[in-house]
Amino acid sequence: MSVYKSSIHKLLSYFLIAAFVSILVLTILFAIVTNDGLNDEELLPMFLVISMVVGILNALFHYITISVDEEEIKFTRFNRVYRTISMREPSISSYIVNHYVNGIPAGKSLYVRVFHSNNKQKDYRCSGFSKKQFQNLIGQIYILRNGEQVVSEPVTQPTDTEELIKVVYDIPKDELLVKEYRRQTKLWIVFTVITAVIVIGLYIFLSSSGLDLFSSEMFTPFLMMVGLILLMCIGIPFFTFRKQLNAISKDIPSRLMVNDTTITIDDEHFQVNQIENIKVTPPKYGNNMNNQKRSIRFHHQGRTYVYFFGYVNPTLPYYENYEDLCIHLEEIFRKQNQFIYEI
Numbered sequence: 001m002s003v004y005k006s007s008i009h010k011l012l013s014y015f016l017i018a019a020f021v022s023i024l025v026l027t028i029l030f031a032i033v034t035n036d037g038l039n040d041e042e043l044l045p046m047f048l049v050i051s052m053v054v055g056i057l058n059a060l061f062h063y064i065t066i067s068v069d070e071e072e073i074k075f076t077r078f079n080r081v082y083r084t085i086s087m088r089e090p091s092i093s094s095y096i097v098n099h100y101v102n103g104i105p106a107g108k109s110l111y112v113r114v115f116h117s118n119n120k121q122k123d124y125r126c127s128g129f130s131k132k133q134f135q136n137l138i139g140q141i142y143i144l145r146n147g148e149q150v151v152s153e154p155v156t157q158p159t160d161t162e163e164l165i166k167v168v169y170d171i172p173k174d175e176l177l178v179k180e181y182r183r184q185t186k187l188w189i190v191f192t193v194i195t196a197v198i199v200i201g202l203y204i205f206l207s208s209s210g211l212d213l214f215s216s217e218m219f220t221p222f223l224m225m226v227g228l229i230l231l232m233c234i235g236i237p238f239f240t241f242r243k244q245l246n247a248i249s250k251d252i253p254s255r256l257m258v259n260d261t262t263i264t265i266d267d268e269h270f271q272v273n274q275i276e277n278i279k280v281t282p283p284k285y286g287n288n289m290n291n292q293k294r295s296i297r298f299h300h301q302g303r304t305y306v307y308f309f310g311y312v313n314p315t316l317p318y319y320e321n322y323e324d325l326c327i328h329l330e331e332i333f334r335k336q337n338q339f340i341y342e343i
Contacts, residue, residue: 001069004137006128011059013236014128019055020232023047023225045221062127068140073112075124083124087145091115094138094304095123098292110134112141131247135304143302167328169256171319176310177249179317184241188234195233199226251295251308258328265307275300278333279342281312283323294322296329297342 026047065076073092075083085092095113108131111123126134202225257264261272278298294309309325310318319325333339 001067002140003067004133005065006063007130010128011063014062015055015059016232018058019051022054023051064127070144085114089114089116092141139303167258169325171253173252173254176317188237188241191233191237248308253307270300278338279340280326282341283326294318
């Protein structure tokens, strides 16, 4: 049996979001109800304690474990199994939803998608899972359902009389990373400006309520509140952007070589007849101003591979020959009914 658990850094984000929203809502509601602002110096520390409790409860609620064996998949919360999925269902796959707020990436929701024997399709959320944990989970499910796949056919090598046509795609990886770094830096500056406005606005609001924020009783709680806001609006975006940049740097290939039998991506070789369910982001959308990532995803011998080629939005970093690459892959994999444009 394999067991997978929610990641600590995801649970920390659930805690901080709930705590921040709680203290903000409590402060505003109290000011509205009393019509006199937050004039009781003992309430702010109490609000901080309540927000911490709410944050802890939110993190605990999102903490789950998923165990997988040959017979079933079990979802567990608070040491109780709340969902069981049979491994004999017709189809079990992954489903990922990307969230955006005004064009800014706001995280992903990861689901196990199951097509049940009663012809109903349901998505089950893997709460608090990181991308790597989720990929390991889906890979293990695939292996247990299909068995370890062993390459039984030798790699086809071209002969002197029959040279296979090979097309090479060189991706300017360093250039894309520099552009992505600049884009994320601009977003972080925006978050910093918004944070400054929030802190100044909060100071004005509390000061107008008659509180002496620099008194010995109020300074520590006020400093804790400001620290929480800084962590939420500056710290988390900073580490999130850096993590995204590190992930993208691993997902961008430097070179692809493609022919009718083999795809070589950097130092990895994949036989075309061993690749399943290749999913490609369309090069263009209706308005062509979408922050959707250009990516190529496929399954090969129980593992999922994802490669990043920039964004659909032409004002953001992207690989200029991506459309030609998509057309080429479509020509190869349409013959096997394995090619899908993933919208």
